[in-house]
Amino acid sequence: MSKIHTLESDVVIVGGGPAGTSAAISLLLYTDLKVALVESSNLDNLKVGEHVSASIFDLTDYLGIERENLLNQFSIPSYGSTSYWGSHLPSKNESILNYEGQSYQLDRKKFDLHLIKKVADLGGIVLPRTTCTIFNQDPNNHWTISATHKLEGEMSIRTKYLIDATGRKSSVSRKLGIQSKKIDKLIGVGTFLTSSSENHKNCHQQMIETTELGWWYTSTLPNNTIAATLFTDADIVSKMKLNEPQKWNEALASTKHVIGKLSGMHSKSEKLYIRDASSQINDCSDYSHFIAIGDAAISFDPISSMGIGFAMTSACHAASLVNHQIKNENCHTTSQFQNDLNQHFNSYLNTRKKYYGQEKRWQESSFWSRRI
Numbered sequence: 001m002s003k004i005h006t007l008e009s010d011v012v013i014v015g016g017g018p019a020g021t022s023a024a025i026s027l028l029l030y031t032d033l034k035v036a037l038v039e040s041s042n043l044d045n046l047k048v049g050e051h052v053s054a055s056i057f058d059l060t061d062y063l064g065i066e067r068e069n070l071l072n073q074f075s076i077p078s079y080g081s082t083s084y085w086g087s088h089l090p091s092k093n094e095s096i097l098n099y100e101g102q103s104y105q106l107d108r109k110k111f112d113l114h115l116i117k118k119v120a121d122l123g124g125i126v127l128p129r130t131t132c133t134i135f136n137q138d139p140n141n142h143w144t145i146s147a148t149h150k151l152e153g154e155m156s157i158r159t160k161y162l163i164d165a166t167g168r169k170s171s172v173s174r175k176l177g178i179q180s181k182k183i184d185k186l187i188g189v190g191t192f193l194t195s196s197s198e199n200h201k202n203c204h205q206q207m208i209e210t211t212e213l214g215w216w217y218t219s220t221l222p223n224n225t226i227a228a229t230l231f232t233d234a235d236i237v238s239k240m241k242l243n244e245p246q247k248w249n250e251a252l253a254s255t256k257h258v259i260g261k262l263s264g265m266h267s268k269s270e271k272l273y274i275r276d277a278s279s280q281i282n283d284c285s286d287y288s289h290f291i292a293i294g295d296a297a298i299s300f301d302p303i304s305s306m307g308i309g310f311a312m313t314s315a316c317h318a319a320s321l322v323n324h325q326i327k328n329e330n331c332h333t334t335s336q337f338q339n340d341l342n343q344h345f346n347s348y349l350n351t352r353k354k355y356y357g358q359e360k361r362w363q364e365s366s367f368w369s370r371r372i
């Protein structure tokens with residue numbers, strides 16, 4: 001019979017994206033708690049979502065991530081965006097938020113890996129290729145987690161505090177029976193393209209264009225790559241088979257501007273990526289010594305470019321709350337954290353509604369009529 005490995009840690013964070021790693025770094029830098037970070041992938045999976053405002057520097061400074069690295073190794077500057085939203089005429093609207101100053105396109109894979117490495121450098125235990133299967137909480141609110149490592153086999157992890165940072169799937173919350181409040185079924189279907197043309201190489205511009213089906217987004221990434229994504233609803237994707245390259249290309253051909261921007265470029269893969277991009281919120285306040293952060297707490301429509309910034313901010317706030325709760329058993333501040341999340345989400349929903357309301361050309365179409 002194979003041996004079950006056991007591990008003890010003050011805090012266990014499930015999910016090694018920007019939220020999970022930021023929470024881990026924050027705890028390791030500013031508290032004396034022991035931290036374990038569990039990530040199901042082998043750290044080389046495809047990452048999408050890359051546009052951030054310059055305000056990310058406040059967060060990365062707080063987390064001790066060198067600006068030089070961020071600027072020179074993991075990002076390129078974005079020289080603005082052209083948007084055809086609500087009109088066939090171009091506008092320079094960046095997103096539903098009016099960011100001030102410069103914005104950047106991250107190399108997500110490098111950025112996320114750098115954060116994971118920082119967790120390990122600070123003494124955190126990083127467990128990649130590990131899937132948590134069972135979560136049990138005892139009367140003292142301590143957790144025992146059963147997990148499986150691809151090579152090492154079964155593990156049992158004991159912890160005082162559990163953090164769900166598993167992204168939109170919010171896998172831990174789901175296992176605990178927490179239902180998310182889902183506002184829509186937005187899906188991003190896209191591909192990465194590349195070109196050897198100098199024109200494409202230096203065009204650090206984003207483009208947004210609406211069509212009857214939804215909206216298209218293209219952005220230039222580091223390494224001479226452009227990401228092109230169609231955002232539409234799950235039922236529209238299945239009805240029109242937009243997950244098939246031929247149908248997706250036909251939809252692309254019906255755009256007026258995005259098709260021109262991508263001309264002369266070729267796809268890096270024959271397969272399209274398909275990502276949940278829905279807006280949703282989870283309420284974890286019924287549980288003690290458990291919290292969700294990043295997309296597992298609230299996920300935003302990518303038109304907002306709020307995801308990465310929120311993932312990191314919510315993680316830093318949660319880290320302080322976790323430390324407080326572990327050290328001072330009688331304080332109940334999770335409900336305050338949840339109230340703040342609810343307010344943030346309601347204010348986001350109002351802005352989202354106003355933004356989608358600006359597009360009046362296809363009010364009869366399934367996609368747009370659901371959003372006005």
Ligand SMILES: Cc1cc2nc3c(=O)[nH]c(=O)nc-3n(C[C@H](O)[C@H](O)[C@H](O)COP(=O)(O)OP(=O)(O)OC[C@H]3O[C@@H](n4cnc5c(N)ncnc54)[C@H](O)[C@@H]3O)c2cc1C
Pocket residue numbers: 014015016017018019020038039040041048049050051052130131132165166167168169171172188229275276277293294295296302305306307308309311
């Ligand atoms: C198409 C698209 C475009 C986007 N564009 C932008 C953008 O331009 N700007 C922006 O700010 N945001 C954007 N976003 C949103 C952004 O990507 C997310 O908000 C951000 O990645 C959230 O970080 P996170 O750490 O909460 O979750 P994630 O980045 O999803 O990380 C979750 C991690 O948990 C791991 N995991 C999942 N389940 C388990 C499990 N059971 N056990 C262990 N590990 C697990 C995953 O492997 C992953 O590493 C976009 C999203 C989409 C879908």
